[in-house]
Amino acid sequence: MPTPQNDPSAAALGGIRILDLTSVIFGPYASLILADYGADVIKVESPAGDSTRYTGPSLDPELSAIFLGANRNKRSLVLDLKQANAREALLRLVDQADVFMHSMRPQKMAKLGLDHATLLARNPKLVYAGLYGFSEDGAYAGMPAYDDTIQGLSGIADMMARQSGTPRYLPTIAADKTCGMTAAHAILAALFQRERTGKGQFVEIPMFESMVSYNLVEHFYGRHLTGQNETPGYPRTLSPYRKPYKTSDGYVCLMPYTDAHWQRFFTAGGRPELAADPRFANISARTRNIDALYAAVDALVESNSTAFWLELCNRQEIPATRVNTLNDLETDPHLQSVGFFANLTSATGDNYRFTRSPVKLQNSVVEPRMPPRLGEHSGEVLREAGLDAQTIETLLKQGAARAQEPEKS
Numbered sequence: 001m002p003t004p005q006n007d008p009s010a011a012a013l014g015g016i017r018i019l020d021l022t023s024v025i026f027g028p029y030a031s032l033i034l035a036d037y038g039a040d041v042i043k044v045e046s047p048a049g050d051s052t053r054y055t056g057p058s059l060d061p062e063l064s065a066i067f068l069g070a071n072r073n074k075r076s077l078v079l080d081l082k083q084a085n086a087r088e089a090l091l092r093l094v095d096q097a098d099v100f101m102h103s104m105r106p107q108k109m110a111k112l113g114l115d116h117a118t119l120l121a122r123n124p125k126l127v128y129a130g131l132y133g134f135s136e137d138g139a140y141a142g143m144p145a146y147d148d149t150i151q152g153l154s155g156i157a158d159m160m161a162r163q164s165g166t167p168r169y170l171p172t173i174a175a176d177k178t179c180g181m182t183a184a185h186a187i188l189a190a191l192f193q194r195e196r197t198g199k200g201q202f203v204e205i206p207m208f209e210s211m212v213s214y215n216l217v218e219h220f221y222g223r224h225l226t227g228q229n230e231t232p233g234y235p236r237t238l239s240p241y242r243k244p245y246k247t248s249d250g251y252v253c254l255m256p257y258t259d260a261h262w263q264r265f266f267t268a269g270g271r272p273e274l275a276a277d278p279r280f281a282n283i284s285a286r287t288r289n290i291d292a293l294y295a296a297v298d299a300l301v302e303s304n305s306t307a308f309w310l311e312l313c314n315r316q317e318i319p320a321t322r323v324n325t326l327n328d329l330e331t332d333p334h335l336q337s338v339g340f341f342a343n344l345t346s347a348t349g350d351n352y353r354f355t356r357s358p359v360k361l362q363n364s365v366v367e368p369r370m371p372p373r374l375g376e377h378s379g380e381v382l383r384e385a386g387l388d389a390q391t392i393e394t395l396l397k398q399g400a401a402r403a404q405e406p407e408k409s
Contacts, residue, residue, distance in 0.1 A: 011038020012364035013037040026180050028180075029070050033180070033184040034188075035366075037366065046078070054067075074372055092387065098125070098127060099126070106132075151175050152167075152169070183205040186205050187203060241290075241295055247305055252321075262286070266300075269300055344368060
């Protein structure tokens with residue numbers, strides 16, 4: 001498939017400038033997605049920097065592991081927004097921006113003169129995205145929100161308890177990343193509407209409501225039927241037997257789904273009586289008897305090796321895979337064949353590995369670039385905003401801005 005050169009202006013979001021005042025993962029993951037589509041994401045940080053710069057192993061103290069995962073393809077501008085001249089510099093950038101996104105309390109932004117009403121009056125074409133824990137219209141407005149608390153409040157810990165007997169969080173920052181994807185597509189929708197109307201708008205992306213919406217796609221279940229006193233929760237995914245099956249020498253992931261899949265699986269696996277069992281005859285019956293179904297599979301699969309079941313399922317056209325460990329992913333043959341991982345070398349000669357965007361656009365190619373060091377692009381971004389050299393020097397001397405420290409060789 002022919003592709004254009006890696007020209008940022010030719011990318012899908014080439015020419016779109018985003019001022020990103022978010023931190024940690026929720027907002028930075030959203031802007032990462034937009035950066036991977038070619039947007040010019042300017043990461044506006046305090047002099048201390050995003051806390052994730054210092055989380056995890058590092059070769060450079062300002063480029064620790066968690067920061068590396070969510071901040072490729074961006075530029076870094078350091079401004080101390082407590083200082084009036086730093087806020088004025090940011091407003092000059094707002095005049096040129098397409099998107100302004102933040103994850104601070106609206107009341108704090110209002111005190112800084114950076115609320116959505118003020119900025120939209122200044123730049124009517126601006127898409128102003130507020131990434132909050134909770135909608136500002138609701139009873140929880142202004143409450144602090146983190147991945148763990150949102151997982152618990154949105155029902156994830158209860159789902160884990162119903163499956164395993166113990167309330168737990170998913171071992172991934174699922175709320176931050178899911179809500180980051182929600183924020184990215186909301187911003188894209190607002191940009192698309194602006195192309196039609198010429199007008200920007202305020203976009204609110206609350207974590208709590210976003211995760212509840214995500215969880216209830218399947219788990220609202222019988223509650224869709226008003227007045228029927230049905231309980232929420234999709235039984236198939238809540239079954240304690242829904243997990244990789246233990247084989248005689250390891251584990252395997254099996255997913256017979258259709259009626260034909262199940263009949264072929266039990267017949268080829270040596271249990272034809274289960275293929276004829278009315279409890280498992282169709283998807284409605286299997287859902288009602290999901291624990292019995294999965295328990296039968298659990299007992300059957302342990303009788304043979306992983307290779308046996310993978311070969312059987314491949315022959316019977318039943319979805320099945322091995323279990324990859326996290327260590328296996330870099331050498332997974334499919335990920336290697338699509339070039340999913342990219343190796344980069346920093347300006348100081350340190351070697352890094354990154355994932356690429358999983359999305360491929362035929363006419364938009366954006367190769368991964370190193371995440372920015374703190375304040376690495378302050379000077380160039382301020383010059384692009386139209387500030388003269390004397391003004392920039394004053395900002396730096398007063399600590400209202402910070403430029404990159406000289407790199408150590």
